[in-house]
Amino acid sequence: MTEQEWIVIGKVVAAQGLKGEIRVNPSTDFPERFEVAGQRWLRMPNQSPESVELERGRRVPGKNIFVVKFEHVVDRNHAETLRGAEILVRAGDRPELEEGEYHVSDLIGLNVLDVDTKEKLGIVSDIYSAGQDLLEVTDANKQKHLVPFVKEIVPVVDLVEQQLEVNAPPGLFGEAPQS
Known part of the structure; x- marks a missing residue:
């Protein structure tokens, strides 16, 4: 097999x-x-x-x-x-899932895009459970970012297109803008 x-x-x-x-x-x-x-x-x-x-x-x-x-x-x-x-x-x-539920193995390897710009932010490289699930996203520079796997931050999961979209708070994927 x-x-x-x-x-x-x-x-x-x-x-x-x-x-x-x-x-x-x-x-x-x-x-x-x-x-x-x-x-x-x-x-x-x-x-x-x-x-x-x-x-x-x-x-x-x-x-x-x-x-x-x-x-x-x-x-x-x-x-x-x-x-x-x-x-x-x-x-x-595999057990059947409810809408909005995903198997961990289906999420690993998905491309991660910015919800607004569609810019590629990285690839889902792991998932951690810590009260809520956290997606580990590895970017092009091999930096790892932990993204809370909640609807507000990850509004789109498209298994057919092998990608998910992230509405990242400032600073999650780099420096926060100066005010």
Whole structure:
């Protein structure tokens, strides 16, 4: 399968306990991906994905971490070998979204234009969750800018044209005008 056929939903960060559970740092807004049993895939660095069966999972209270148990992982030693593995689902298994909601993987790589001038400001290079989502936009000079992903600042997201438009407050993409 090609890279575009997979969605990374999390990364194994540590073993949990003695019975093969693992701690996962999620990269999805859909907690059911770690709470509902079923098929997932694990991909170790520089290897092909391997099918695994998720038995169960739960969110750690107060943290953005899940503890999950895969069927074939029976002890801590085996769980430790999975540190750094990505947890994947097939791209076709993406949940349906409401209007105005987007999958993170659809936003990475979009061109970022000024809403008024249509000047290219950069490319979406990453997304962070910090109370609200922040788009990391890398400009032509490799400078990184964090843009709040709210309708007032990002009024247009056009996945067909592979771009979004930003109504940037003064100073967001450079020096603020002198008054």
